[in-house]
Amino acid sequence: MARAAVSGRLAERLRWRVATLVGQREETPSTRTLVLDVPGWPGHLAGQHVDVRLTAEDGYSTQRSYSIASAPDGALLELTVQRVSDGEVSPYLANELLDGDLLELRGPVGGWFVWQPEQSEPVLLVAGGSGIVPLMAMIRARRQMQMQLGPLAPFRLLYSVRTPADRMYLAELQSPDPGLDVTFLYTREVPEGWPRFPKRLTEADLAAVAWPPSANATTYVCGPTPFVEHAADLLVALGQAPDRIRTERFGPTGG
Amino acid sequence: MSEHGYDHGAEDSYEGGFEDGNALAGPLSEVFAVDVASAVGCCTGCGTTGPVAQLRVYGPGPGLVARCPQCGQVVLRWVRGDESAWLDLRGTVSLRFRLDADR
Numbered sequence: 001m002a003r004a005a006v007s008g009r010l011a012e013r014l015r016w017r018v019a020t021l022v023g024q025r026e027e028t029p030s031t032r033t034l035v036l037d038v039p040g041w042p043g044h045l046a047g048q049h050v051d052v053r054l055t056a057e058d059g060y061s062t063q064r065s066y067s068i069a070s071a072p073d074g075a076l077l078e079l080t081v082q083r084v085s086d087g088e089v090s091p092y093l094a095n096e097l098l099d100g101d102l103l104e105l106r107g108p109v110g111g112w113f114v115w116q117p118e119q120s121e122p123v124l125l126v127a128g129g130s131g132i133v134p135l136m137a138m139i140r141a142r143r144q145m146q147m148q149l150g151p152l153a154p155f156r157l158l159y160s161v162r163t164p165a166d167r168m169y170l171a172e173l174q175s176p177d178p179g180l181d182v183t184f185l186y187t188r189e190v191p192e193g194w195p196r197f198p199k200r201l202t203e204a205d206l207a208a209v210a211w212p213p214s215a216n217a218t219t220y221v222c223g224p225t226p227f228v229e230h231a232a233d234l235l236v237a238l239g240q241a242p243d244r245i246r247t248e249r250f251g252p253t254g255g
Numbered sequence: 256m257s258e259h260g261y262d263h264g265a266e267d268s269y270e271g272g273f274e275d276g277n278a279l280a281g282p283l284s285e286v287f288a289v290d291v292a293s294a295v296g297c298c299t300g301c302g303t304t305g306p307v308a309q310l311r312v313y314g315p316g317p318g319l320v321a322r323c324p325q326c327g328q329v330v331l332r333w334v335r336g337d338e339s340a341w342l343d344l345r346g347t348v349s350l351r352f353r354l355d356a357d358r
Binding site: 013014049051061065104107109110111112113183225246247248249250 | 272273274275276278279280281282284285288290292293306307308309
């Protein structure tokens, strides 16, 4: 099934599936990972997302996209949801669900913002806030495949957050992972003794982690639209080829 | 938000923000058997080619409007009703899909 997704051709048209919530994890005060059992899940690629549909008793229905956080070969599907206080869907997903609840989802979808273990070039991941989620799936996929196949192409992650408390997957990102370098950036508040003032991403921040243009690296950028636009512009200014930069933007609230 | 309940992505995309063509992958999977986000499109406005994933997508109501990131041309529109869907490709010269050689 994975092969079908690799080529972009799907074995059958996607349909809505009913997933069962089997666990939840608080990642930060405003984000929660939902662990889902999805019968018949066809497998996915790191970076893909799902559409989640909620339907009220009166028939009103709404849907949102959420990136898949888990590596492809897990038995369960994990989504990490950022709670947006005035959002319509995310407070429900992040606050109200109980284990055993059912969710409708469609996926995996998206064949462009993906990383596959066959890629031999170095990779730079640039995350703004909850834009870390699909990039975390790539990091997890690489780690899993590396255990089976031996060393894979190196990854660097530049992860921009407002405050130290906003770092998702912190323990995992601070655990040894050969070939992965992680750099945090803070835009509002820094850890004690941190040498860089809190400020938004600069060209110097990216220059410190970017692979040289000759490395033919692929860069994945995910975050709120203004962050992605800014980061992509800086990367091009640094000499990265635009067609080696893959971006995924989400709206300012994420809903 | 439409009374059909079609809502995709962030509320703020009403207010000048936008998502990108990655968000088209799910809705268009209702009619396409292949992933449209990774197809390479050509814009009728400026001739730019690039993956559908990189279009600027505005919505969700009453439908999704995908614009060329270079010239702003409306490349594609998608409206999902209760019993049908409209796909308007007026700004698209072509879509190139990568397919397996053996199929």
